[in-house]
Amino acid sequence: MLLGIPVAAAVVGGVALLPWRPPRPALLSGGVWVRGDGVAVVLPPEQTGRQTSLAPEIRRNLNAATLPAGRWEELARTALIDLLSLTGPVLADPGAPDSGTATRFPSGGVVAGPVSIWRYVWPRDASFAAAAYAAVGLEAQALDVLAQLATLQRGDGGFEARYTATGVVPDDRPAQSDGAGWFLWAAGRLLADGADAGELGKRLGVALARACVFLLALTDTPSHLPAASPDYWEVEERTVTLGTAAPTLLGLEAAVALAAAGLNVGADAELLEVRVTTVRAAMERGFAPGWGRHVRGNDVDAAIALVAPPFTRALDGVAAVRDGAVARMSRPAGGVAPGESWRDDGISWTPETALLAWSAAGLGRDEEARTLLDWLEAHRTDAGALPEKVRADGLPAGPAPLAWTCALVLLTAVELHRDRHQ
Structure with a gap:
């Protein structure tokens, strides 16, 4: 429909107006390849075939990883190569890859994508990258990612929406309160995948405690739910979303596990367990039975994945909606x-x-x-x-x-x- 006009066409003053259609997005890059000198070059959209030669550091990490054998081995292998290529990269200017102009990200900085407005570090994306590295046995890379995030953390324990290669905020978009939850959740994933608790405490201890205190403050409200905040949709919100509430719960649950392993997360383990129970109940009151994107809504959202395994024990009524x-x-x-x-x-x-x-x-x-x-x-x-x-x-x-x-x-x-x- 076009302003109520049937999509076949509209005629104004004898001129046929075609119906409005959303523009088709273009492919902006075919991939990324790290040269032998360590510089990551953006491949053009028309590129066919993967580069067979790998930079030495990427090859070492690939050989050290424990990838799933069988049906998904090739897909997992290429996904890992690309994730490594986007972690701590020296990204050449895509318009002039041989000019020597490049953007250098710090070790552990996970770039969302190799071009344009994706050349930033999002705390959410980086946290998932750390979890993925831990899952394939690359514990050192996982720790580096979280340690780099720790350098970006605000004094109150929260994070901004995204960061440039130099660690500054690129624009005036508001902070996203899910970052602290994802940071703690990822640390909990590392612990569950065998990371040494002492090393976690040594590399991340202060940042984990700040993030935990941030989440406790966020849920110390009459509703025990965080305030409205943009989430992975990257849009302004007036009502709290499942994409903000769920990482808050997941972060608190991770804090309980980290405290049980002996880490100082800035709060008593008993207090944390009580708060987890309280927040779970608050989420069930606010989002059930529809489990939609917003409190009391029923418009299902990808965040439905976050309130059931493998993230957490399924909350009441989630299974039926997830089906x-x-x-x-x-x-x-x-x-x-x-x-x-x-x-x-x-x-x-x-x-x-x-x-x-x-x-x-x-x-x-x-x-x-x-x-x-x-x-x-x-x-x-x-x-x-x-x-x-x-x-x-x-x-x-x-x-x-x-x-x-x-x-x-x-x-x-x-x-x-x-x-x-x-």
């Missing part, structure tokens, strides 16, 4: 939108699709997990990179690779292999 979530969020090309209420532009988003794939694997919904991973694998760029988006016609779009998607694909593949050896 139909993929179908309700599906898009013409076969992936999903960020949520049911996302604009109807036909575009699939790979991080949300991968998030639901990991969710499915954690819930034992193996067929759904395999179907979503199959789709992600089939919709990579010609150079084999995972893009941010897939258009309705099935063509990849946006930056490629995307760090968050790479991390989630790795976590999903490991989850499937870990318990079912597929």
